[in-house]
Amino acid sequence: xxxxxxxxxDLKAAIKAATPVPDAGRRAENITLAEKNFxxxxxxxxxxxxxxxxxxxxxxxxxxxxxxxxxxxxxxTATTALVAVGLIVALPALREGVPTPGRVLEKDATAExxxxxxxxAELSGLADEVSAFAEPVIEPLIIETAPAPEFEIMExxxxxxxxxxxxxxxxxxxxxxxxxxxxVQEPAIAPETHTTEAYPETTPNPLKVTVNDPASTFSIDxxxxxxxxxxxxxxxxxxxxxxxxxxxxxxxxxxxxYVTPVGEVPFSTTATVIDTPWNAHTQLVHIALQGEKPxxxxxxxxNLVFLIDTSGxxxxxxxxxxxxxxxxxxxxxxxxxxxxxxxTYAGSAGQxxxxxxxxxxxxxxxxxNNLHAGGSTAGQAGLQQAYATAxxxxxxGDVTRVILATDGDFNVGxxxxxxxxxxxxxxxxxxxxxxxxxxxxxxxxDATMQALAQNGNGQxxxxxxxxxxxxxxxxxxSGSLFPIANDVKIQVEFNPAQIAxxxxxxxxxxxxxxxxxxxxxxxxGEIGAGHSVTAIYEITPxxxxxxxxxxxxxxxxxxxxxxxxxxxxRLRYKAPGKDQSQLIETPILPGGEATADMQFATAIAGFxxxxxxxxxxxxxxxxxxxxxxxxxxxxDPFGYRTQAVGLMRLAQSLSQ
Amino acid sequence: MRMTVSDEDLAQAxxxxxxxxxxxxxxxxxxxxxxxxxxxxxxxxxxxDLTQDICAALPDKIARYVPTARFTTWLYRxxxxxxxxxxxxxxxxxxxxxxxxDWEVSRQAAxxxxxxxxxxxxxxxxxxxxxxxxxxxxxxxDMTHAQTAExxxxxxxxxxxxxxxxxxxxxxxxxxxDAP
Numbered sequence: 114x115x116x117x118x119x120x121x122x123d124l125k126a127a128i129k130a131a132t133p134v135p136d137a138g139r140r141a142e143n144i145t146l147a148e149k150n151f152x153x154x155x156x157x158x159x160x161x162x163x164x165x166x167x168x169x170x171x172x173x174x175x176x177x178x179x180x181x182x183x184x185x186x187x188x189x190t191a192t193t194a195l196v197a198v199g200l201i202v203a204l205p206a207l208r209e210g211v212p213t214p215g216r217v218l219e220k221d222a223t224a225e226x227x228x229x230x231x232x233x234a235e236l237s238g239l240a241d242e243v244s245a246f247a248e249p250v251i252e253p254l255i256i257e258t259a260p261a262p263e264f265e266i267m268e269x270x271x272x273x274x275x276x277x278x279x280x281x282x283x284x285x286x287x288x289x290x291x292x293x294x295x296x297v298q299e300p301a302i303a304p305e306t307h308t309t310e311a312y313p314e315t316t317p318n319p320l321k322v323t324v325n326d327p328a329s330t331f332s333i334d335x336x337x338x339x340x341x342x343x344x345x346x347x348x349x350x351x352x353x354x355x356x357x358x359x360x361x362x363x364x365x366x367x368x369x370x371y372v373t374p375v376g377e378v379p380f381s382t383t384a385t386v387i388d389t390p391w392n393a394h395t396q397l398v399h400i401a402l403q404g405e406k407p408x409x410x411x412x413x414x415x416n417l418v419f420l421i422d423t424s425g426x427x428x429x430x431x432x433x434x435x436x437x438x439x440x441x442x443x444x445x446x447x448x449x450x451x452x453x454x455x456x457t458y459a460g461s462a463g464q465x466x467x468x469x470x471x472x473x474x475x476x477x478x479x480x481x482n483n484l485h486a487g488g489s490t491a492g493q494a495g496l497q498q499a500y501a502t503a504x505x506x507x508x509x510g511d512v513t514r515v516i517l518a519t520d521g522d523f524n525v526g527x528x529x530x531x532x533x534x535x536x537x538x539x540x541x542x543x544x545x546x547x548x549x550x551x552x553x554x555x556x557x558x559d560a561t562m563q564a565l566a567q568n569g570n571g572q573x574x575x576x577x578x579x580x581x582x583x584x585x586x587x588x589x590x591s592g593s594l595f596p597i598a599n600d601v602k603i604q605v606e607f608n609p610a611q612i613a614x615x616x617x618x619x620x621x622x623x624x625x626x627x628x629x630x631x632x633x634x635x636x637x638g639e640i641g642a643g644h645s646v647t648a649i650y651e652i653t654p655x656x657x658x659x660x661x662x663x664x665x666x667x668x669x670x671x672x673x674x675x676x677x678x679x680x681x682x683r684l685r686y687k688a689p690g691k692d693q694s695q696l697i698e699t700p701i702l703p704g705g706e707a708t709a710d711m712q713f714a715t716a717i718a719g720f721x722x723x724x725x726x727x728x729x730x731x732x733x734x735x736x737x738x739x740x741x742x743x744x745x746x747x748x749d750p751f752g753y754r755t756q757a758v759g760l761m762r763l764a765q766s767l768s769q
Numbered sequence: 770m771r772m773t774v775s776d777e778d779l780a781q782a783x784x785x786x787x788x789x790x791x792x793x794x795x796x797x798x799x800x801x802x803x804x805x806x807x808x809x810x811x812x813x814x815x816x817x818d819l820t821q822d823i824c825a826a827l828p829d830k831i832a833r834y835v836p837t838a839r840f841t842t843w844l845y846r847x848x849x850x851x852x853x854x855x856x857x858x859x860x861x862x863x864x865x866x867x868x869x870x871d872w873e874v875s876r877q878a879a880x881x882x883x884x885x886x887x888x889x890x891x892x893x894x895x896x897x898x899x900x901x902x903x904x905x906x907x908x909x910x911d912m913t914h915a916q917t918a919e920x921x922x923x924x925x926x927x928x929x930x931x932x933x934x935x936x937x938x939x940x941x942x943x944x945x946x947d948a949p
Contacts (some may be wrong), residue, residue: 124890124939125909128808131890135803139817143824144795151783151791151828197844 117296130628210455281674295767317725318617318624322662329617330604330625332637333402333646336566337585338551340366341575344756345723347763349438353724360619361648362413365719367753369645369710371403379597380404380640382697384682385705386652387712390741392732394653394659398605398615398701399462399711400682402646404597412595412642413449415514416506420499421484422519423457428486431577432553436518437481439550439582444478446587447471454502458495468506496536503545512595514546520553533561538568538636544690550585551575563622570599570639584751595642598686600694602637605628605701607680613660614653618718630685633694640686645716651729652679666701679703712745713754714755720761723768735765776840784834791831794840795824801841801910802848808906809852810897823851844907845912846920849903856899893942895934906932 321329341363346353381403389395415549419440427433447453449472455465466480499515507513535710537547542659546567549562566573574585602625607615629635640646653660680701685694707715739761746754774790776797782790802823807816830847834840894902900921907917908928918925 121909127890128909130892132804132807133813135800135820139821140799140803143821144792144799147795147822147824147827148788148792150825151788151831154828154832155786155788378922430948 114736119267140329150306156726159299170305172482181276186408192614316621316728317722318619318621320614320616320729321332322614323607323612328604328606328627329615329650330602330627330630331617331620332625332728333363333601333603333640333648334361334567334575334620334623334638335361335641335644335646336563337366338545338562338573338575339363341577341581344760345575345577347767351766352764352767355725358660358721358724359622360718360725361623362619364619364649364714364719365645366645367713367757368662368712369401369403369647371645371710374405378697379688380686380696382682382684384701385707385711386701386703387705387715389651390715390737391722391730392651392659394657395487395653395713396703398650398652398679399606399705399707399714400603400650401711402601402640402644402684404640404642404644404646408644412448413510413512414448414508416503416511417447417453418452418503418506418513418515419453419455419500420495420515420517421455421457422495422517423486424520425483425486426520427552429553432520433484434578435576435582437484438550438579439586440584441478441483442579443586444471444474452506453477454506455484456499456502457484458498464498464502466504496533500540500545504543508543509683512546513544514548514571515549515569516548518550518552519562520551534564537565541568541570545556547571549573549662552577565620567638568634568636570596572641583610585752596639596689597642598640599689599691600633600635600637601640601646601684601686602630602635602684602694603682605650606683607652607710608676608678609655609677609678610651611655611677611703613655613657614662616651618649618651619721620648630683633687633692649715649718678701709745709747713742713747716742716745717757720757720764724764735761735768741767774934777836780831780834780840780843781836783831783948791828794831795827798841798844802844805845805848805906805910806852808859808894808909809849809903810855811891811902815855819848819852819855822855823848824918826851839916842919845910845916848853849907852903893939896942897938901935901938902929904928909933 167650182671195457214640275445337361339357342357343353343363346357361616363568372381381401383401385399385401387397387399389397408499420438421433423433427436444453449470453466453471454468455477457463457465466477471477496515496517499517503513503515541547547565547592548571549569551562551573552575562573567573572585574581576582576585585679623638625637680698682701684697684699686697687694716738719730719733719741720735721737723733723738739758740752741759742758746758749755776794779790779794779797785792788863798938799820803816803820806819806823807813810816825846830922835845894905897905903921907920908914912920912930914925914932921928
């Protein structure tokens with residue numbers, strides 16, 4: 114027999130056979146992604162041209178070739194100095210991407226900050242202009258205006274160009290460089306903040322032009338953590354940072370009494386067009402979902418696994434002690450046959466209470482009281498054990514849920530929330546849900562909390578007072594623990610013949626792609642029993658003087674039948690335990706009547722925008738928000754709305 | 770119609786902002802990107818993710834394409850570097866994950882289970898040192914030694930040496946497995 118490795122042809126054939134065909138779905142997704150990025154890239158390139166005063170060299174060719182166009186004699190303007198600051202920001206990313214040391218050298222390593230009075234840039238290496246792979250030599254690039262680390266880039270070898278800046282670093286590099294200048298500059302000089310709280314990075318949803326972008330898709334959200342965080346910040350005498358404000362979580366914090374559902378569907382859907390309090394020339398589309406009220410007597414048995422963080426940082430009075438009190442309140446609401454187990458994590462994970470029926474209160478209380486804070490956090494191991502316990506407890510028809518209580522710090526190797534998310538999403542699909550309760554401040558990893566609860570089909574709530582524990586764990590026990598509809602997605606299509614522009618208020622962390630709407634594999638939020646969910650769009654009618662964009666002169670409006678509908682609302686949901694989604698469709702018609710509930714939701718949405726320093730609210734002030742909220746306070750049996758007005762007053766005085 | 774236009778022309782049009790050219794170029798080469806990705810990583814899921822990385826970054830890179838290089842050579846360089854990038858990141862993650870304990874251990878165990886079911890060639894490719902594997906993947910993809918040398922940024926002599934090394938490795942592996 115001949116040696117099969119002498120001739121590579123056999124091997125070639127074999128490897129061809131062994132190579133799988135790429136997944137068709139992923140292929141389509143990836144190509145779409147690339148096409149989208151291509152379009153974005155062209156826009157960015159255009160933007161960069163209009164922003165910088167520099168010779169137009171045709172297309173954007175990356176930061177290095179941009180610098181290449183400056184001649185050595187060129188005096189750098191302040192603008193270019195700022196561009197250089199942008200380059201510094203991007204440098205760590207560049208360094209990661211470069212395999213051999215010495216290609217990028219940094220003088221005075223990271224922290225040293227020098228202020229340089231003379232601006233100067235020496236550039237050479239214009240030679241190999243035509244080669245796809247050659248990079249110019251860029252020697253000391255010294256920056257004025259902003260104090261920044263001094264650095265130098267040595268010549269990169271012939272590969273760096275096309276390649277070492279491989280995914281996604283290269284993208285980051287070019288993007289950051291071409292952001293509007295003010296934004297670029299900020300990270301370079303931002304002072305270190307003293308807390309370690311982390312928030313998801315989002316910017317408020319921008320205005321969309323209906324003709325270009327008629328459909329808006331998002332997942333519902335019943336989290337309330339943002340409101341409680343804002344309350345705690347305001348109560349401590351500070352204004353919350355805009356990135357702490359998630360308007361949908363503020364609006365959905367409050368119970369509303371929307372239309373009671375009838376028939377098969379477990380929740381009602383209404384869309385009402387009402388007046389905008391902060392703009393006389395626009396209107397709001399108020400979308401309300403109301404889950405059916407639970408029949409508490411008939412509810413299925415509950416299996417709850419409390420996963421409690423007992424790390425050293427939890428010993429503050431507003432953490433572990435508050436948590437114990439909160440759970441005590443909740444125990445009173447459970448039925449005798451419900452089961453409770455407790456798993457802790459600190460250093461090593463441990464089960465401190467085996468599954469115990471709720472009727473055995475004394476045992477549960479004793480286990481709770483024995484919890485002490487100490488040791489470091491290891492969220493992952495504890496989470497695994499909690500899920501294992503939950504799976505052992507589950508019987509047919511039961512509702513099983515892991516309730517994670519933490520001050521938010523997972524000090525495991527999971528600074529990559531992606532991996533943890535994948536783990537939780539996997540468990541969710543096998544029927545165990547996850548809710549996250551946040552305690553305490555200063556160490557709260559809000560971004561991770563959000564990611565976990567959203568992937569675990571659960572609620573993220575932030576508990577700062579016993580009253581909040583009462584609301585989350587007792588008054589709304591049924592809602593947060595019994596899902597009635599999963600993966601609820603909303604898609605609104607606006608009618609360009611009626612609506613010129615629209616803007617979704619909030620739901621930034623919940624945006625979905627248009628194609629995700631019909632894809633049942635894409636996860637979305639759940640509605641619990643008795644929950645109400647509100648989403649608000651601000652819309653600008655075609656003939657309104659408040660339009661921010663002009664109709665294009667050559668824009669050919671589709672000669673669509675001039676329907677009076679403002680838009681069309683589509684909603685998809687899955688019944689618990691089902692894989693197939695169902696579709697609900699409702700037209701959005703003008704001329705709705707605002708109820709007190711809708712007005713209150715609007716007041717809160719306005720309040721949130723004020724806290725975000727939104728430009729869309731114009732002259733509308735905290736005073737107006739207070740007046741509107743007061744007028745629509747309604748029954749307010751739990752005093753939540755009165756409290757919100759108090760917070761508005763606080764924000765009013767703090768902002769002056 | 771587009772299919773008759775050369776890769777290089779399409780790439781140049783894409784570099785100048787022609788979205789259609791970019792799109793047809795990607796449709797034309799997607800499967801090749803994936804195939805090379807698979808051969809370099811040895812894992813289907815890894816290859817899918819790698820291809821996604823490349824798709825995300827390609828619009829940015831194509832803007833810097835200059836038609837002195839053959840398009841496939843240029844593209845393969847992008848793939849090879851993206852793959853190296855992923856490996857580096859994976860190594861960093863593995864270090865960060867030290868002390869994750871059981872979860873990671875069981876994940877690794879699951880991975881090695883799947884390995885057993887794979888065909889001999891895929892396993893053998895995985896067992897090769899990375900530089901040999903990259904070289905072999907390119908040569909088996911009908912790249913000449915010169916092109917492979919250009920893509921990997923080493924001399925042609927090195928490529929020839931690596932190929933013979935790779936063959937030695939494969940032979941040794943085969944013998945080891947065939948031995949009773």
